[in-house]
Amino acid sequence: MTHEPIIEAKGLSIRFGGLVAVDSYSLVLRSEDLAGLIGPNGAGKTTAFNLLTGVHKPSEGAILIGGQDMTGQKPHKLAQAGLARTFQNIRLFADLTVLENVMCGGHLRHGSSLFSTLAYLPAFRRSERQIAQEATKIIREVGLADAIDRRAGDLSYGDQRRVEIARALATQPKALLLDEPAAGLNPSETQALVELIRRINGEMGIGVLVVEHDMRLVMSLCRRIQVLNRGKLVCEGAPAEVQADPAVIEAYLGTRRQRAAHA
């Protein structure tokens, strides 16, 4: 069965000065998708992520979230529409506890108004309780129950990544974008991460797009892979197709000088 696409990006481009960092990048992501975005260093993967999440405004192209045009909107609007992400260089609220970090994600859906907060209305207490309960549940799901009251900045690298994912899940997203989630993790942490991502996609029904350098991980995890080289999509398909594609091999291994000269 196929659902309506959650993210539909059409021909996204962005220029920084004279440099075209990403050139007409397109993506269709559905809730059942577990897609990967790979490419050599500097190919524009993170920039593509930033375009999709509203951190950068595209010079050209359009983004539709759930069929709604969200081009040029700020990140919190896209988060509201159902997009959540993590960052390559982890960005936690370091001075807050794990629970508080994840509860921040609940602000979007259940946050009370200033008035009901100051008046300590029953609606405020209800929403606080709901935020806390949902956050606790998510923290348990990602396996951080033991660290729930610890300062997020004091956790190990692997646990910090999980907090980031938990915080993203607390916004109740329809699609989750993970920017190099396995970077800096040891093999057992990576294995746990893979299982978590599969659960997010399979059990929670959230569409996932992963940027990753670890080729073995991407090939085993993702069902569909996009390859980006010098800002352009050079290939999209199943892992086996991608691995056999000459354009991909060229992107990663380069071409011989002579052939390049002929081309």
Next chain:
Amino acid sequence: MSKSAPETITMGTSGGGQWLAAPLRIALLIAAATVALWLVTAGSSAYLTTLIAVMFINAALAVSLTFTNGMTGMFSLGHPAFMTIGAYVAAILTFPSRRKASMLPDLPEFIASLDLSLLPATVIAGLAGALVALLVGLPVLRLRGHYLAVATLGLIVIVQGLALNWNGITRGGAGLSGIPRLSNIWWAFGFMVLTVAAVWRIKFSSLGRAMMATRENDLAAECTGIDTVRIRMLAFVIGAFFAAVAGALMAHLISVVTPRTYSIVLAFNLVVMIVIGGSGSIVGSVIAAFAITIVSELLRPVEESFGLYGMSQVIVALSLILVLYLRPRGLCGSDEPAFVKHYLNGKKHL
């Protein structure tokens, strides 16, 4: 152990095995402080009473600034500007109407004929401060970095300039004197309690977490669905509201306001208070504000008898350097002391 057994979610039962429900404990605390204050004022001079009132107002100012700056990660220096606005607005509203006609000839008729009591005047003053903050914030808060510090510094100068030159309404450099002494230690105490209560309530709520998230990591907060521009605006405007009310109460306490009453020096002193207390800490700000007010006042006779004017300012600055060197996160960090949190918020919810 608070972290074990997260399955037992005991909420609504008002804090497990504690001897009183949270609202009652808070009421008890305020009642005890009121009695203590009553005993102090009963036996003390007018001078000491006023000093304590100023101390309370300073504490409220420090708490409201730590709300804007410490919790939300901005750097506003605008408190003196908002205080000046609040002081003038409230003073003009409460001034006896028979004197207004001659003293402040440029006032519009409907204001000149007003004889407001202190409460409505301070509320209007607070709203005026909040409105100015909104107008300043609209362009500035979209930018990150220290634009806000520069803009609010400019605001102090602008407000001062307006107060100096708008003779028909502010009486220029002479300022407004003979403001009715409507405020007193109880007003100051009530205002401080109200400020602390409001900031505390927000800090331990979703809104407060959104503010601290904005402080910790702007981009991550934005991507987590927090409208960071709106959150900063909220923190800035609410802080300005409290500052303007403080200015109004102060003017009605010392019965005078001039364009230079609240200057950049005050902005510096307030920043010192929140840095010493721990940026973002309510309890820390209150303690630091009390301490600095008392120390500066104690040094006054020393300054006068030895002719060392400005010494208290030097000592305040030195204590700032010392704190930054020895305990850079201040007295309480950005958190509240555990026993205070436990007392006011009850047991941890989960």
